[in-house]
Amino acid sequence: MAKKKSNVVTAKKGLSANAWTTIAVLALAVVVIGGVLVFNRSDSSAPQGAIAADVLRHPDSNTLTTSSSTAVTVVEFLDYQCPVCEAYYQNVTHTLEKDYAGKITFVTRNFPLPMHPLAVPAAKAAEAASLQGKYQPMFDKLYGDYPAWALAADGQNVSDDTARAQAKFESYATEIGLDLAKFRADLASPAVQQRIDQGKADGEKAGVSGTPTIFVNGNQFKPTGQTYPDIAQQLRGEIDKALKA
Structure with a gap:
């Protein structure tokens, strides 16, 4: 100019x-x-407040414990190869599941993350077991024996050894009494894949972006504790509050 x-x-x-x-x-x-x-x-399109029950849970969703009352429903979106999910299982949710058995309905939904190469195969193993009525035993095997299939030889990084993982999944299937031929067929079935895809889609609708993400009566649990015992206490506090409401 x-x-x-x-x-x-x-x-x-x-x-x-x-x-x-x-x-x-x-x-x-x-x-x-x-x-x-x-x-x-x-x-602004992200979910605000409580998430609709039909998004968080479907009639065929897997449960770890159920209650005849509909007072409290806990929903966890998880990734079986996620190290934090495994830590939650060991330190927060497994004990909670036992302590609140019959008092709450505890629902688990699949939300495999792309950085975990064995998350989908593990989810398929869990869903295939559920088709034979053995979801919870397989769930406990996957997290209870996590290092054997989910971690690399260094014991630190996640594994991508699909063959080793599948061998472990079959051994778990045998241990919990599954029909192995049916288990293998169900692993590759569209029905099992659809259940995994539905969990991921519902999680995204609910605003889930990582695992574990937990909802108590539709409200997302946002841990503030610095240790797992602190987180467990906080989650129990929210459940107790909901039970008394």
């Missing part, structure tokens, strides 16, 4: 340097605030 020569009259009538600076700052603020509002609008 070509510069114009200024004189005393136009200088007095024009805006000062400070004024232009103020306008620039305000304009930038409008852009920034507008951007924030855009992001807020994009997030």
Whole structure:
């Protein structure tokens, strides 16, 4: 832009340097605030408040414990190869499941994450076992013997050894009394894959982005504790509160 020569009259009538600076700052603020509002609008579609029961649980969803009362339903979206899910099983949910047996309905849903190469095969093993009425025994085998199939030889990183994992899954199937031929057929069945896909789709509707994600009566549990005993106590507190409501 070509510069114009200024004189005393136009200088007095024009805006000062400070004024232009103020306008620039305000304009930038409008852009920034507008951007924030855009992001807020994009997030406004995320679920707010309690999630609908029919999203969190289907009639054929697997349960670890059930209650004749519908007072409290706990739903966990999980990944069988997720190390934190395994830690929750060992330190939070397995004991809770036993202590609240018959008092709550505890539902588990599949939410395999892409960074865990054996998450889907493990979910298939769990779902195939459920078709023979042995979901809970397989669930306990998968988490109870987690290092044997889920971890690499270093004991730290997750494994991608599908052959080793499948051999373990078959050994678990034999140990819990499954029909092995049916188990193998169900592993590859569209019905089993559909149950996994449905869990992932429902989790996304509920705003799940990682595992484990737990809901108590449709409200997402947001742990604040720094240790697993703290988290367990917090979760029990929410369940107890719901039972008394």
